[in-house]
Amino acid sequence: MARRKVRVGAAQRLTGYGILSLLGLIIIGLLVQQARFNPAVNAVLRAPLKGRLAAAAGPANSATAVLLPQVAGFTPLAPVESFGPDNLSDKIDGKAELYLPAGFKEMSCRKFALESAGKAYVEVFIYEMGSAQNAFAVFSGQRRPGSPGSPLTANAYSTANALFFTQGRFYVEIVADRAAEGLQNSLESYAKALLAKFPTKVAKKETDLKTLFPKEGLAPDTVRLCAADTFGCEGLNNFFTGEYSLKSGKATGFMARRDTPEQAQAEAQRYLDFLAANGYQKVQTPAAPANFSVLVLDNSYELVFVQGRTVAGVHDATSPEAALELAGKLRSELKGKP
């Protein structure tokens, strides 16, 4: 029997297309929704508990893990653990926010029992920071004031239960759970074994800026490298700072080197704009060099200048004399330096 052709009216055709379009839209909607998994599902699927480390379960496969030496008297309590930028906070929680902006690459750590110190619990951390400057940033950012320096490396100090130092691009913490007789010797022997495994030093390309802080009046253990947002100014990164007690008052000196003089000028302007936006007023200082900009707010003086490709100045000086004195000394040190 021949199939009978059914006539479809315009209204019916329109309704049919409408229904098909609606079904199409529903399918698109479903696909879009399925592509957007809710965060709880993502969290549970990726990390059933809270993202504990795979590395914690076995030997770590990272560049810093192989630097951890076996030293007599240090009995490993657990395998080496390693962490990268994505999971550093799984080990050190909120303190990761100090390392990440400073160029953190990876960290390996291991727990030991130290027989010679009553089975003290010791944990060694090696942070690879990408550059010596970055390593100094996290070292100086956590420096315990008043702690004695250590001859281990150029940047090293000890506290009653720990050793902290940098070597090249590495920052190291060796932490015990107690202060005990003979502990420091043991920690130093571990540190020396560790340093022996580090890559040999690369020759310096240029003067280390932090060595240019004038010595007079400087509290040496206050020299720091602020990796990000120095003095609360967003984007003011990699600034060295040092605190001074001068006859004319207290002040903090700062220096930062940039690739070109133009970049240094732009950085100086950024800080001056930040100060102005926060209510600082320009101060006329006829005796000061022309390129010194001095500002004040509530008896706190700021001074900014540029020397070649270095932006430098004084922060929170207690008097204009202190600001000018320290800035003059900084400028003298920077003269002739690239």
Added chain:
Amino acid sequence: LKPPPKEEKQKADGLSRRDFLKRLGYASAVALAAGGAGLALYDPKGPAPSEGEKALTGLGDYRLKELAIGPGKMAIVRGSNRAAMVKQGIKALGGMESFIRKGDRVLIKVNAAFATPASLGATTHPEALAAVASQCFQAGAAQVLVTDNPINNPDSCFGITGLAEAARGRGAQIVAPRAALFEPLSLPGGKLLRNWPVMAGVFPGVNKVIVVSPVKDHQRAGASMTLKNFYGFLGGRRNVFHQDINGIITELSQMLKPTLCVLDGTVSMMTNGPTGGSLSDLKDTGTMVISTDPVAADAIGVELLGRTLAEVPYILMAEKAGVGQADYHRLSPIMIDTRS
């Protein structure tokens, strides 16, 4: 009038009986196939409920009814012996019997975030936990559970901190995190806690909650005390919340209303928190705070750290959210010195 011929009627209707039955058959087959496919793919548990539909809206209100309205209770105890400080502080507030009744099942939330020894001050001190657990049992608690979802491996954290031993020694039971304990939670009006996995599975059967926290500096939050301790109920990649640390702590403060808070400032981590590392990061601040108000307790902790409320914004934000009182003097705290 003659009725219209059959063919003409069919033409007018546009559909024959045979065609109708055929189409009905096709439609039924499609409907059955779609239904069958849906049934085959149906996951009765589902990965997570749709936003706002079945997610938890909080972990519960465990405050005593008589203290839920109006200013809470607080004791500030000076000294160095944690057990004595906890005991005297709770006694000053009417004794643990006024908070824990016979047969209660108590959950103690500790800060066991790191696998570091208690001497480094990065976690709840086991002496403080032992003192609180003992008091609970003496008051007649049927069960005391101790929990946290630590940053590091839970077994290591509870073990190395000494919290596991302290709990076991007093008859309390450690509840380590496991996947089955986590359920999604959406805080009503919350911007961050939306379908986020929280350790809700430790709460069924529990009718009292005590939070025991250390006083610590915190790189991101400014300070880690009682309210920041609630962070340990979160699962998932919770470090994403570090970008709005004050916001998340404020929301966490609304998620749970504890019965009692014990803030242990006997020794405080003044710098380089939350991990510390050096004994020089610690300071004897000789203070134990026992409070029903977590905001007020943290306000004292801020003072112990030598900071102002402006430097730890989440405390005032939690107060604004109605969680507690940042001006702890309004609680008329009872001052005790165990050294005298």
